[in-house]
Amino acid sequence: MARMKFLCDAERCIECQACVTACKNEHEVPWGVNRRRVIVMNDGQPGERAVSVACMHCTDAPCAAVCPVDCFYTTADGIVLHDKDLCIGCGYCFYACPFGAPQYPEQTAFGVRGKMDKCTFCAGGPEPAHSQEELTKYGTNRVEEGKLPLCAEMCATKALIAGDGDVISDIYRKRVMQRGGRPQTWGWQSAYGEGV
C-alpha cells in the first residue's frame, strides 16, 4: 500500500493561496475553519519563504494519542482521519498537534468548540464513501475515486505535492539534484520521523 504524505517545496511556493481556496471550496469548509493555511517567513524581506501547512498525517499522530475518546484512526494509506460522531470538542488534539491542524467551528466560553475539523487528505471520513453524511461532515472523498488531494492538484508551481511518500520523495530529490542546495522537507521530521 501507499503511504500518503504531503510535501511543500518552499523554493517553489509563491504564496498564491490557491491550495487554501481549493480546499475551502471543494469541502465547503465553514468560515473561520482553515484546513490548510499558507505561512510566510520573513515576509517582505529578501529570502522570504512560504510554506503551505495542513495536517501532515503523521506516522505516530499526537492528536490520536491524546484524544480522550479515541476518535482517530489511520487508514491503510497512512491517512489520519477522525470520527466526528465520537468527537467531544475538548481541544486536546489542537494542543498536541505540532502543525496547528485541528480546527473547530467555535471558540466560546465554557470550552464549547463544536466538532473538530481537519484536513482529510480528501479521503472523507468513516461514513460510506460519497454519502451525504460524509459530504457534510468531512467534505468530498477524492481518494476513493483514485484522485489526489485537490490542494496539491491545483498547485500552479507544483510546490505542494501529495501522494505516496516514496514517489513524492523521488520527485523532490530530482528537483534538489537539478537546482542544487540542500533538501528542506519541512515538517517531515516531526510528522514521519525522517527526511527525504
Add this chain to the structure above:
Amino acid sequence: MSKHQEATTAKRRWRSMLWTVLAVFFLAAALPSASYLFAQTSSGELPQRQFSEESETNPRSDMWRSARRGEGGFTNQSGPYVTNELINNSGENYRQIRMGPLTTVGGWFLVVVFLAITAFYLLMGQKKIDGGRSGQTVVRWQTYERFLHWLVALGFVILAVTGLSLLFGRTVLIPVFGHVGFSAWAEVAYSTHNLVGPVFAVALVVMILLFIRHNVPNKTDLQWFKQGGGIIGNKHPSAGKMNGGEKVWFWVGVFALGLTAAVTGFIALFPNWGFQTREIMSLVLILHATAGILWIGLFLGHAYIGTLGTEGALEGMTRGRVDVAWAKQHHDLWYQDVLASGEKPVSEEELKARKHQTGPSGSAAGQQGS
C-alpha cells in the same frame, strides 16, 4: 579528653565543614560570573571583535531553524484556531506528560491510595469512641456551614467522576462501554465538568474564607503531629476545633490544590479570553489534572476518616451535633472552649422536647421542606 570536649570538637568540625561547603558553592557561582563585571565595565575600551565571514550563519538556515523553534510568520487565513507558527513543539511535551506520568503515575497513585485505605480499615477497623457514647451532644457545625460543606462536596464528587472519566476513560471505560457508548458519556462528562466547575469554584472560595479562622496553625498541631495524630495506637493528642490533620487537608488540599484547580480550570474553560496560547493551555491542562489527582487522593483520606474511619465524626457534618465523648476524645481543647462559652451538652430527650416546644409555631417554616 572528656566526653564534653569531644562533643564540642565534633561540633566545631561539623560547623567548619558546613561553612566550607557553603563557601565552595557560593564561590563556584560567584567567581565565574565576576568576568561579566569586567566585560561590562570595560566594553567601551576594548575594540568590538570582528567575526570572520566563515563563522557567520547562513540566513536560510537561520530561517528554518527559527521556524523549527516555533517562531511565527505571516498568514492570510483567519479564525479562532489558526496559528501563524510553522511548527509547535510544546504539543509533544503535552502528549508525553499526559499520556506518560499523568495517566500512569497518577492512575496508580489513586489506586494505591484507595487500596492503602481499604487495607488500613481491614487491619485497624473503625476508631471507636472510648467508653461508648455519652448520649449528650454539643453543636459542632452550624446549618450554613454544613450546607456549604455539602455543596462543595457534591461539586467535588461530580467534578472528580467526570474529570477522571475524561483522563482515564480511554484506558478504563472504552473497553467496557465501547467507543460510541463512552463518547456519549464523555460528552455529558465534559459539559457537566465545565458547567459545575465555576459554581464549585465560587462555593470553594466562600468555604475557604469561612473556615480559614478554624485552620490557623498553632503549637498544639505540632504536638499532634509528633504523636502521629493518634491514628495508630490509643493516644489522643490534644486538638482544638480542627486537628493538625484537618488543617493539612484544609491548607494543602482545599486551599493550595483547590485554588490551583480552580484558577487553571477557569483558564482552560474560557479560551475566548484570548491570551491562551497552546503552550499556556497545555501547561494549564497538565497542572489542572495534576492538582485534581492529588486532591482526589487526599480527599479519599478525608472521606474515610470522616465517615467509616471514625465513629461519631460524620454526624458533626450531617446533624451538626457531636457526642460529648467524641468531642472529649478528638477535640478536647475545642470542647473546653464550647463549655467555656456557656453552651451546655444536651441529651437526646431534651432535644426532642425542644423540638416539640418550638415545632408547631417556631420552626414551622423550617419543617415545610421535609
